[in-house]
Amino acid sequence: MTTPTRTVPPAPSDDGSDIPPLWFTVPDGLFALPMAPTPEERGALAHAFVRELYSRGDESLWTPAAPYYAAVAEYMADEGVSYSAVGLFSTVGNGVAQCALTVAAVRTDQTDPDIAAHGTLAVLSTDPLNDARWLDLPCGPAVSCVTLREFTLRPEVTSTGEEAKLLTGQIQVHVPFPTGPYTAILTLYTASTEYWGEFCDMIAAILQTVSFAEPED
Secondary structure: OOOOOOEEEEOEEEEEEEOOOOOOEEOOEEOOOOOOHHHHHHHHHHHHHHHOOOOOOOHHHHHHHHHHHHHHHHHHHHEEEEEEEEEEEEEEEOOEEEEEEEEEEEEEOOHHHHHHHHHHHHHHHOOOOOOEEEEEEEOOOOOOOOOEEEEOOOHHHOOOOOEEEEEEEEEEEEOOOEEEOOEEEEEEEOOOOHHHHHHHHHHHHHHOOOOOOOOOO
């Protein structure tokens, strides 16, 4: 995993949303999708995004890829996602560990973060497949939920032509806003579970930087 970081400001919006702002810091290696309020801005950001993501490519790859990622960003924005990134990290032997990180805000009935967090923990704990836990973050209370799933891949989609198993992991953290009736949901998803420990460390470091007030630095 790389160590340089950058702070992510609140996503722009033109829909009159009253969602309070949220800041957090992510490591280099996370490539943010072109989230923007207008098609023109998404298009421009998409062209920059594909050049950064596929830095060894050329126009034959970038030109068709940019509209695809612009459309993905539009879809995710419509679903309430304010930040989405693809994570690509070098591993030993010139391999690559991949993940996806999204951040969204959902309206809740509570403006008290403690009450909202206790309610979230109670709901998530009803599923025996969830590992739901209480967290005390610098920004306030939160609830984490870890789930692991194993999927069977059909022979026609594997490199060996034989049926294979794919283990995936998801870490989802619910952080109630102290500034309004919303809960931020940070979700990290990966099929590179051989690096599960590193991804757990990464999301833990990101959570330590979550802030509902603009950072001074």
